[in-house]
Amino acid sequence: MAIRTLIGAFRNHSFSSRVAPYSRSLKTLVLAEHDGGSVKASTLSAVEAANLLGDGNSISLLLAGSGPSLQEAAQHAASCHPSISQVLLADSDKFTYPLAEQWAKLVHVVQQKGSFSHIITGSGSFGKNILPRAAALLDVSPITDVIEISGSNLFVRPIYAGNALSTVRYTGSDPCMLIIRSTSFPLKPASAGSVSNAPSVDKVDTSSLDEDDAVGKSKFISISSQDTERPDLGNARVVVTGGRALKSAENFKMIEKLAEKLGAAVGATRAAVDAGFVPNELQVGQTGKIVAPDLYMAFGVSGAIQHLAGIRDSKVIVAVNKDADAPIFQVADYGLVGDLFEVIPELLEKLPDKK
């Protein structure tokens, strides 16, 4: 055991000393999430983040799936961001559903071949499920919820529900693995759609995946999702949120109506979800979604620490609450002390229509 550790330490040492840490060439792998034939916006945010790691970073996108939807996503991936220089495609039935066991092994296989300096993904449930597992296989510490990149190995992330910002330096061997908070790395308008040079599309050999003992030990059964016409909560420009004070699922429809009028996404507090007014995927906060819209409107939300963690970076926060002492008023740009059952109908009447 001791000897093995020693050899391991020596090997790590010789690897990392081969290139000086500050002049090493950057080579980043972005784990891509795709849905309905296109790469998700959170993945493109991860590409934006990869660009901030340093100059001359060559960025590869790893895409896994099966069938026509993968082919469609691959086409989209090849043109979705000018910084992508390579698309790696893992086409196998094993990836019909994004299971962590096969994905982590895939990342392991791809890293052994590609020797990436960084591996990045977005901070949705996909990335949080997969990346730490892959990091354990590679024996490195991952960094979750990165909101700022100050260098190729220096990062800022929130801790304690966003009440403190921690700066950490990664001192380990390659790869440095990051889960980035998408709202902190918005897409630059110029980067969307403009194609500079078409990336190469390469297939990944997935035959060695069966060697991992864990592959096949989990099976996808089903997914139930709410189909909605409204914009995605994580990327919406306007978010309207309701709390416990809505009192019922029936009353919560007022929030939905208001959201419709503003072209907004609907959010909820934990209390509103626990009370059964809305499904859990609408929860905003430390354990739910993190949002950073231009306009965040909170109705009947007291403003618990855990909720504020999810809205802190919104540009303009509006709070409507009966209780003038509610903590939400301490972060709100505009507060209105009043009964939401009077305020919302009035807003519905007076707000201009938005297409």
Add this chain to the structure above:
Amino acid sequence: MKIIVAIKRVVDYAVKIRVKPDKSGVETSNVKMSMNPFCEIALEEALRIKESGRASEVVAVSVGPAQCADTLRTGLAMGADRAIHVDYPGTLYPLSIAKILKALVDAEKPGLLLLGKQAIDDDCNQTGQMVAGLLKWPQATFASKVVFDEENKVATVDREVDGGIETLSLDLPAVITTDLRLNQPRYATLPNIMKAKSKVIKKVTPHDLNVEIKSDLEAVQVAEPPKRKSGTVLSSVDELIDRLKNEARVI
């Protein structure tokens, strides 16, 4: 089947934390500490599985300084059968915790390892996934419902994912991390708190478990987040619409 539950001692969720003036971290002395809420949920789930006759023993495990024994005592009072305290005074990142948990699993051979989905102090959301990877066990993160089928040795787990609820089936042994909506943890009653005093907390060190603690992360500083400038309280809906339109220009 034996179940191991990993629990962490953290600053109580209701405490408004203070960043130390020297930016070395968050003030934790003379601050109320509690069991991480997600760990409570994991322990509650283990106890329910045992009460339904599907598990024979629930072992609570915590890694950290001496005071972790208090948190384990709380776990024993909730109903865990025994506890293991991995004594380590310094800072540990999830990779090291995962290695320690793997060593404990190798020794104890449980059929299920339960953890919270994240600790509310470091907000990492990594340990469960990492230990599952090291063990080569299947994982179900963010669980909101767990159902066992003993005959086929599988667990069916509902997971809270971005778009809704995903259902997976895992071969046991497996790692499950718990989301908020899995259950409502019980309170320890006074008789159970008294009883817990006679339950065993075994103390070991990472060294005993042959786990080498290496760190590839360096904490540079901890700072306060930028403060939002104070807002205005308005008097009417008309004023609100006017401000949003003409001052903030967001509608």
